[in-house]
Amino acid sequence: MTLTWSIPFVLNIFLLFAATAVCEIVGCFLPYLCLRKGASLWLLVPSALCLAVFAWLLTLHPAASGRVYAAYGGVYVVTALVWLRVVDGIRLSAYDLVGAGVVLAGVAIITAGWHTASSP
Numbered sequence: 001m002t003l004t005w006s007i008p009f010v011l012n013i014f015l016l017f018a019a020t021a022v023c024e025i026v027g028c029f030l031p032y033l034c035l036r037k038g039a040s041l042w043l044l045v046p047s048a049l050c051l052a053v054f055a056w057l058l059t060l061h062p063a064a065s066g067r068v069y070a071a072y073g074g075v076y077v078v079t080a081l082v083w084l085r086v087v088d089g090i091r092l093s094a095y096d097l098v099g100a101g102v103v104l105a106g107v108a109i110i111t112a113g114w115h116t117a118s119s120p
Contacts, residue, residue, distance in 0.1 A: 013061070013111065017072050020057040021079035027051035029087075063114045074107035 027050035033039035061068040078100045084090050 010111075014075070016057060016060060017075035017107075018079060020054055020072060021076045023050045023054035023057060024076065025080060025083050027054055029083075063111075067110060067114060071107045071110040074103040074110075077103045 027047050030039075030043040030047035030050070034041055034043050058065070058068060058072065061072075063071075081092055081096050081100055084096075085092050
């Protein structure tokens with residue numbers, strides 16, 4: 001498969017990864033609220049829906065699944081740090097920020113190879 005790299009293409013991939021990560025985090029955060037914070041068990045319904053959407057979103061990427069999962073993992077790490085700051089209200093450390101930069105560099109390296117790597 002040959003991919004045409006452009007700014008819109010890269011932006012779409014990143015936004016797709018970010019949406020995937022948010023669905024996964026919300027899908028796991030809602031049961032946490034039920035089990036640890038005493039929230040209603042009805043939160044398990046949107047949790048299951050978020051996790052189903054998460055799995056579906058992973059299928060929309062234009063590369064072999066292992067490469068998608070590897071690159072997605074990096075975006076998940078960064079999204080989890082943003083969640084930590086925005087939702088949990090915890091200030092990120094310099095280590096968090098440097099680690100996020102390193103992880104995003106790894107994502108960029110992996111996704112840059114998608115256009116040359118063979119697909120099934």
